Amino acid sequence: MDFDFSPIIENWRYLLGGLGVTLALSAVTVLASLLLGTGIGIARVFGPAWLRLPLILYIDSMRAVPVLVVLVWTFFAVPILLSGLSLPPFWAAVVALTVHIAAYVAEIVRAGIESIRPGQVRAGLALGMSRAEVVRKIILPQAVVRMLPAFGSIVSITIKDTAIATVIAVPEYMKRSETLAGQSYHPIEVFTFAMIVYFLILFPVTRLIDVAYRRVAHLGRS
Amino acid sequence: MTYDWSVIWQYRAAFADGTAMTFLLAVLTMAIAVPGGIVLALLRLSRSSAIAGASTALVEFFRNLPLILLVYWAFYVMPMVIEIELSPFATGLTALALNVTAYNSETFRAGINSIRRGQTEAALALGMSRAQAMRVVVFPQAWRRVLPVLASTWVSLFKDTSLVSVIAVGELAHVAMEIRSQTFRVLEVLTAMGALYWLLGYPQAKLADWIHRKFGVTE
Numbered sequence: 001m002d003f004d005f006s007p008i009i010e011n012w013r014y015l016l017g018g019l020g021v022t023l024a025l026s027a028v029t030v031l032a033s034l035l036l037g038t039g040i041g042i043a044r045v046f047g048p049a050w051l052r053l054p055l056i057l058y059i060d061s062m063r064a065v066p067v068l069v070v071l072v073w074t075f076f077a078v079p080i081l082l083s084g085l086s087l088p089p090f091w092a093a094v095v096a097l098t099v100h101i102a103a104y105v106a107e108i109v110r111a112g113i114e115s116i117r118p119g120q121v122r123a124g125l126a127l128g129m130s131r132a133e134v135v136r137k138i139i140l141p142q143a144v145v146r147m148l149p150a151f152g153s154i155v156s157i158t159i160k161d162t163a164i165a166t167v168i169a170v171p172e173y174m175k176r177s178e179t180l181a182g183q184s185y186h187p188i189e190v191f192t193f194a195m196i197v198y199f200l201i202l203f204p205v206t207r208l209i210d211v212a213y214r215r216v217a218h219l220g221r222s
Numbered sequence: 223m224t225y226d227w228s229v230i231w232q233y234r235a236a237f238a239d240g241t242a243m244t245f246l247l248a249v250l251t252m253a254i255a256v257p258g259g260i261v262l263a264l265l266r267l268s269r270s271s272a273i274a275g276a277s278t279a280l281v282e283f284f285r286n287l288p289l290i291l292l293v294y295w296a297f298y299v300m301p302m303v304i305e306i307e308l309s310p311f312a313t314g315l316t317a318l319a320l321n322v323t324a325y326n327s328e329t330f331r332a333g334i335n336s337i338r339r340g341q342t343e344a345a346l347a348l349g350m351s352r353a354q355a356m357r358v359v360v361f362p363q364a365w366r367r368v369l370p371v372l373a374s375t376w377v378s379l380f381k382d383t384s385l386v387s388v389i390a391v392g393e394l395a396h397v398a399m400e401i402r403s404q405t406f407r408v409l410e411v412l413t414a415m416g417a418l419y420w421l422l423g424y425p426q427a428k429l430a431d432w433i434h435r436k437f438g439v440t441e
Contacts, residue, residue: 064423066381068395069416076402080409156286163288167388174291187298194291202286 007184008193018176019197025093025162025172030155032098037105044106045113046135055106062103067161071096075168093165101158108150112143145219152209156202163198173197229407230414240397241418247315247383247393252376254319259326264356266331277327284324290385293317297389314386322379329375333368334360370437373430380426381419394418 008015044055062070074096079086087095116139124134163174177194181187230237265277284292296317301307308316337360345355387396398415402408 060424060427061420063377063427064381065416065419066384066395066423068384068387069412069419072395072399073412073416077409077412160288163290164385166290174288174294177291178294181298188302191291191295191299195287195295198288198291199283199286203282206286 003189004186005189005193007180007186008189011180011184014180015173015176018171018173021090021170022159022162022172022174023201025090025097025165025170026155026159028094029097029101029162030158032094033101033105033154033158034151036098037102038109040102041106041109041113042135045110046131059103059106062100063107065100067097067100068164068167070100071164071168074099089165089168089170092168093162093170097158097161097165101154101161104157105151105154108147108154109143112147112150113139115146116142142219145216148216149209149213152206152213155209156206159202159205160198225410226407227410229401229405229410233401233405233411236397236401237394237414237418240392240394241422243391243393243397244380244383244422247311247318247386247391248376248380250315251318251322251379251383254315255322255326256372258319258323259330262323262327263330263334266327267334281324281327284320285328287321289317289321289382290388292321293386293389296320310386310389310391314383314389314391318379318382318386321382322375325375326372329368329371330364333364333371336367337363366437370430370434373433377423377426377430380423384419 040055040059043051044059047055071093075087075089075092078092120138121134124138125131129137162170162172165172166175166178169175173194177190181190184190262277262281266274266281268274268277293314296313297310300313300316334356341359341363342355345359346352350358383393384395387393387399390396394415398411402411405411
């Protein structure tokens with residue numbers, strides 16, 4: 001079998017642009033999910049009781065529904081529901097992926113907070129700290145370190161999930177690979193190359209996170 | 223804007239078929255990926271560094287790829303490379319199985335490693351073979367730690383089957399997309415698809431949580 005990688009070489013700008021979109025989409029989604037998810041996670045643990053049930057329902061619903069469904073629904077159904085409000089594919093993908101991934105972040109934050117022994121909270125309160133102070137000075141500094149490896153997998157999950165945004169025609173790397181594969185009639189080369197590209201991005205990310213975590217792990221012990 | 227929800231009832235048979243296909247895909251994938259994961263995990267713990275290295279490379283490669291790319295790759299590239307024409311269903315199943323096998327292998331490896339070395343050494347000192355030590359001492363304890371993770375993987379897998387819709391496997395997501403383009407009732411059909419996934423996925427996610435609480439080992 002003959003391989004011809006010239007379509008990839010000739011269209012390197014097109015693919016590189018797609019890679020840029022993938023990375024930009026990942027970065028925006030990770031940041032937004034971390035902010036939203038941390039807020040929701042903290043609200044779920046320390047927030048008022050009436051807020052807890054809707055938050056649990058939201059988190060569990062997102063864990064139950066495929067990200068593809070959230071993406072497609074946000075892009076195709078929301079403009080019909082709220083007639084007039086139609087987002088461009090990129091921002092629809094940001095919204096859908098964030099809504100989905102923030103639920104996982106919220107669960108990580110909750111697990112991290114709950115992993116701190118209750119005795120520490122009681123000790124803090126006994127020393128005369130307010131509840132807010134206990135959270136800020138005792139719980140969060142330890143919990144954040146324990147959450148780090150899970151946040152790391154959120155980064156790699158997000159990069160992988162951005163590839164699903166191809167179904168709503170976001171011009172990211174996956175979409176552009178499909179287009180190029182179709183136009184050049186060289187799907188073997190284009191898709192195999194895409195595999196290598198994604199692996200080369202994702203593998204160092206997971207490795208770097210492991211290394212970084214090992215350096216700070218001692219801060220989370222109690 | 224007027225909505226016409228009757229299309230959902232009208233296409234109920236198609237939705238039911240899609241749901242059945244989704245379950246079938248998930249079950250078959252797990253049926254391949256559990257034994258596959260055990261084999262890969264044992265190969266990775268092998269004393270031959272070549273075998274262990276090959277197994278590690280395979281697992282790391284498939285864990286660090288977007289599943290949707292794997293699906294496309296299996297669809298376009300596999301038939302040309304191995305020169306076997308597979309149905310979309312078999313292709314989708316292959317992609318899912320490769321992905322989940324890699325994850326399961328890590329699960330089993332972590333489960334086996336979580337049993338202290340001293341126990342294996344004690345079994346060997348009692349005159350057991352390595353295989354016996356694995357079967358009699360390690361596995362019976364490891365499976366309790368593996369089961370909750372497998373439950374989570376199952377929940378993810380159930381959702382991930384939606385990705386094979388891009389190569390026209392007739393599971394729930396694909397069926398819904400087809401009905402959408404036939405009827406143009408976009409909101410109704412997509413909402414029904416989301417609701418179906420929710421109804422099916424929610425109890426499974428809750429069951430997985432329960433398994434975590436029941437079997438979870440707290441050190």
